[in-house]
Amino acid sequence: MNVATKPKRTERLKRWFKQFFEQWELQTMVWPGVIFMVIFNFIPIYGLSIAFKSYTVMDTMQTAPWVGFDNFEIILKDKFFWDSVVNTLAISFLKIIIGFALPIILAIMIFELRQGPFKKLVQTISYMPYFLSWIVLGGMLINWLSTTGLLNTILAGLGFEIRNQNYLLDADNYYWIAVLSDIWKNTGWGTILYLATLSKIDPTYYEAAKIDGASRMQQTTRITLPMLRGIISLNLILTISGLLGSNLDQTMVLINSQNRSKAEVINSYVFDMGIAQGDFSYATAVGLGVSLVSVILLIISNQMTKRLNDNTSVL
Numbered sequence: 001m002n003v004a005t006k007p008k009r010t011e012r013l014k015r016w017f018k019q020f021f022e023q024w025e026l027q028t029m030v031w032p033g034v035i036f037m038v039i040f041n042f043i044p045i046y047g048l049s050i051a052f053k054s055y056t057v058m059d060t061m062q063t064a065p066w067v068g069f070d071n072f073e074i075i076l077k078d079k080f081f082w083d084s085v086v087n088t089l090a091i092s093f094l095k096i097i098i099g100f101a102l103p104i105i106l107a108i109m110i111f112e113l114r115q116g117p118f119k120k121l122v123q124t125i126s127y128m129p130y131f132l133s134w135i136v137l138g139g140m141l142i143n144w145l146s147t148t149g150l151l152n153t154i155l156a157g158l159g160f161e162i163r164n165q166n167y168l169l170d171a172d173n174y175y176w177i178a179v180l181s182d183i184w185k186n187t188g189w190g191t192i193l194y195l196a197t198l199s200k201i202d203p204t205y206y207e208a209a210k211i212d213g214a215s216r217m218q219q220t221t222r223i224t225l226p227m228l229r230g231i232i233s234l235n236l237i238l239t240i241s242g243l244l245g246s247n248l249d250q251t252m253v254l255i256n257s258q259n260r261s262k263a264e265v266i267n268s269y270v271f272d273m274g275i276a277q278g279d280f281s282y283a284t285a286v287g288l289g290v291s292l293v294s295v296i297l298l299i300i301s302n303q304m305t306k307r308l309n310d311n312t313s314v315l
Contacts, residue, residue: 046061047061047284048284048288049061050064050280050281050284051071051072051281051284051285051287051288052066052067052068052069052071052281052285053065053066053067053281054067054070054281055280055281055284056278056280057278057280064281067281071281071282071284071285072285072289074282074285075282075285075286075289080264080269081266081269081286083261083264084264084265084266084268084269085244085266087175087262087263087264087265088243088244088245088246088265088266088267089243089244090175091175091178091179091246091265092242092243092244092245092246093243094175094176094179095179095182095183096239096240098179098180098183099179099182099183099186099187100235100236100239102183102187102190103186103187103188103190103191103194104194104228104232106126106187106188106191107191107194107195107198108194108198108220108224110122110123110126110191110195111195111198111199111224112216112220123188123191125188126187126188126189126191127188127189128188129184129185129186129188130185130186130188130189132185133249134185134247134249134250134252134253135249135253137181137185137253138250138253138254139253141168141177141181141254142168142253142254145166145167145168145177146166146168147164147165147166148164151167152164152165168254168256168258168259169256169258169259170258170259171258171259171260171261171262171263172262173259174254174259174262174263175262177254178247178250178251178254178263181250181254182247182250190235193231193235194228194231197227197228197230197231198224198227198228201223201224201227205223206219206223209222209223233305236301236305237298237301237302237305240297240298240300240301241294241295241297241298241301242294243294243297244266244290244293244294244297245266245267245290245294246265246266246267246268247267248265248267248268248271251263251264251265251267251268252268252271255268266286266290269286270283270286270287271283273286
């Protein structure tokens, strides 16, 4: 090694330590998060090796026999796995089609309200469902959708002919129940990023537009929406990359023996195979495959949004 490089490295280390101690307040905030990620996100990556092994609770990571891609071949032939993929994609696409634009619309509507108690009330009410766990919301939905629940009571009161059915026991209804309940829970909370972006828009843009005779709708389409383009693109990328992900908490609360054919999603299937049945290698192989596909979707969605945003990446 060149002796001349040693002083340079020493100088770099001195500068690094100097900057570290000058920013010790920020460093004390950052490093716990870094350590947490290393322990719970990076070290467990070693466990992915059991996707290529026949691992049981009687084995260790080192003694479990290698089986290559046998677990992945089993996945490709597993009808129940592909049923869970179809259910996951169907629910995810419905959430995007119906629910992606709702936080944007709600954020613009809240932004257009004048400052006052009514605006704060609307924000508070829209946020509240997010802070209720799926255990609580699931119990409410199970009660509301039962034969004597709130929904049948309302329909009967409006004069509709009802069959006193339990909607959660009908598999054909599950997609809509899962999608609409997820939108109800998360739409208000999803407005936060959009409202934060809207609060940074220079008011002089709107004042100039008013002078030019622009209506409220024209101000929204010509000023507000273009200003939200970056955060909308970022949320779209994250949403598309998570197509194969699903809300395990919601599924575990709402799933039952009658609607399982439509309620079983990839995450719940992995949970059943890995935890309930103890097939850790199979469950890990499924999780690894889903993660790889999600990374591919992330790259594709980023490239798509780059082209839609004047070839400027938002990542």
